Amino acid sequence: MMGKNIALVFASNPDFSITLYRRKAAEVSDSIRENSQPLIAKGLMNADDLEERLKRISLTTDLENDAIKNADLVIEAVFEDMVLKQEIFAKLEARCRRDTIFCTNSSVMSPSEISAKLKYRDRFVGTHFWNPGHLIPLVEVIKSDASSDETADKVMKVLSAVGKKPVLCKRDVPGFIANRMQHALWREAIYIVEQGIADAKTVDEAVRYSFGLRLPQLGPLENADMVGLDLTYNIHEYILRHLSDQKEPSPLLKKLFNEKKLGFKTGTGFQEWAEEEKAVSSAALNEYLVNMLSHNFTKASKE
Numbered sequence: 001m002m003g004k005n006i007a008l009v010f011a012s013n014p015d016f017s018i019t020l021y022r023r024k025a026a027e028v029s030d031s032i033r034e035n036s037q038p039l040i041a042k043g044l045m046n047a048d049d050l051e052e053r054l055k056r057i058s059l060t061t062d063l064e065n066d067a068i069k070n071a072d073l074v075i076e077a078v079f080e081d082m083v084l085k086q087e088i089f090a091k092l093e094a095r096c097r098r099d100t101i102f103c104t105n106s107s108v109m110s111p112s113e114i115s116a117k118l119k120y121r122d123r124f125v126g127t128h129f130w131n132p133g134h135l136i137p138l139v140e141v142i143k144s145d146a147s148s149d150e151t152a153d154k155v156m157k158v159l160s161a162v163g164k165k166p167v168l169c170k171r172d173v174p175g176f177i178a179n180r181m182q183h184a185l186w187r188e189a190i191y192i193v194e195q196g197i198a199d200a201k202t203v204d205e206a207v208r209y210s211f212g213l214r215l216p217q218l219g220p221l222e223n224a225d226m227v228g229l230d231l232t233y234n235i236h237e238y239i240l241r242h243l244s245d246q247k248e249p250s251p252l253l254k255k256l257f258n259e260k261k262l263g264f265k266t267g268t269g270f271q272e273w274a275e276e277e278k279a280v281s282s283a284a285l286n287e288y289l290v291n292m293l294s295h296n297f298t299k300a301s302k303e
């Protein structure tokens with residue numbers, strides 16, 4: 001899922017040629033074409049542009065391929081398995097140049113641990129793309145306990161050169177930057193349902209119709225500065241003791257998990273999901289993201 005979308009992102013820049021390594025030969029062009037349709041429909045990419053991008057992506061199933069031996073930068077996006085990731089990088093280190101930059105797209109695993117057994121650890125960073133990788137601009141660049149500043153700088157520049165919004169996570173911590181905040185919010189959202197304060201649909205609406213609208217424009221810390229840190233201090237002094245500080249998954253989440261009520265994939269989670277409701281939800285998200293990108297793109301071209 002992530003690998004092909006990351007390849008598409010890099011192919012946006014004609015200065016780069018991309019080699020997608022997979023264990024088994026399989027055509028990915030059709031799935032990349034399909035993923036790109038919403039972008040084409042919104043005029044963010046035209047069909048010729050897409051074909052040009054696809055020409056810059058070659059496929060290989062051979063780790064001895066010259067493209068790997070000569071690579072300037074490698075992004076790993078294999079299964080979320082520590083041993084597998086360590087093995088892949090050991091194989092890469094045996095084949096790539098000393099100055100090839102190594103990146104892992106792991107969502108949660110520590111770049112320090114993934115790179116622990118490498119000989120040259122300074123050239124290694126985490127690059128956490130968000131799904132869908134070709135639509136969400138953010139990439140968290142995570143420094144391990146041994147990444148050099150130079151490596152992090154270069155990776156930030158390369159990501160900017162392919163239209164991404166890189167942010168630097170200066171320390172290797174679980175959840176990096178954005179997932180720590182995302183899951184702090186999810187913990188409280190689940191707690192509100194668990195405590196019978198509101199049902200799941202209401203909790204989501206309370207976000208979508210209030211501060212959720214502001215978030216793409218106004219981050220929490222700019223917001224705090226805007227309303228004043230005296231107000232923020234007083235609110236926190238009053239409210240923080242009432243919020244969830246659970247240190248493990250909530251009892252409600254555990255119950256649903258144990259009952260195999262897993263959300264879209266089983267039809268029931270915090271809410272019931274009919275087939276057409278799932279399709280509407282996924283399509284609405286994609287449409288929303290493409291609209292946001294199109295808006296930002298128009299704004300950026302005017303600036």
Ligand SMILES: NC(=O)c1ccc[n+]([C@@H]2O[C@H](COP(=O)([O-])OP(=O)(O)OC[C@H]3O[C@@H](n4cnc5c(N)ncnc54)[C@H](O)[C@@H]3O)[C@@H](O)[C@H]2O)c1
Nearest residue numbers: 001002003022023077078079080105106107108129130131
């Ligand atoms: N899916 C997401 O929302 C998301 C978001 C951000 C980051 N990530 C991270 O990206 C990585 C990949 O996730 P995904 O969702 O694309 O998974 P995926 O299952 O779609 O892809 C994993 C790929 O790894 C390949 N693979 C497995 N063993 C391999 C081996 N020995 N050698 C080479 N390839 C091998 C599989 O064939 C598969 O193509 C994970 O580290 C994940 O944490 C995922």
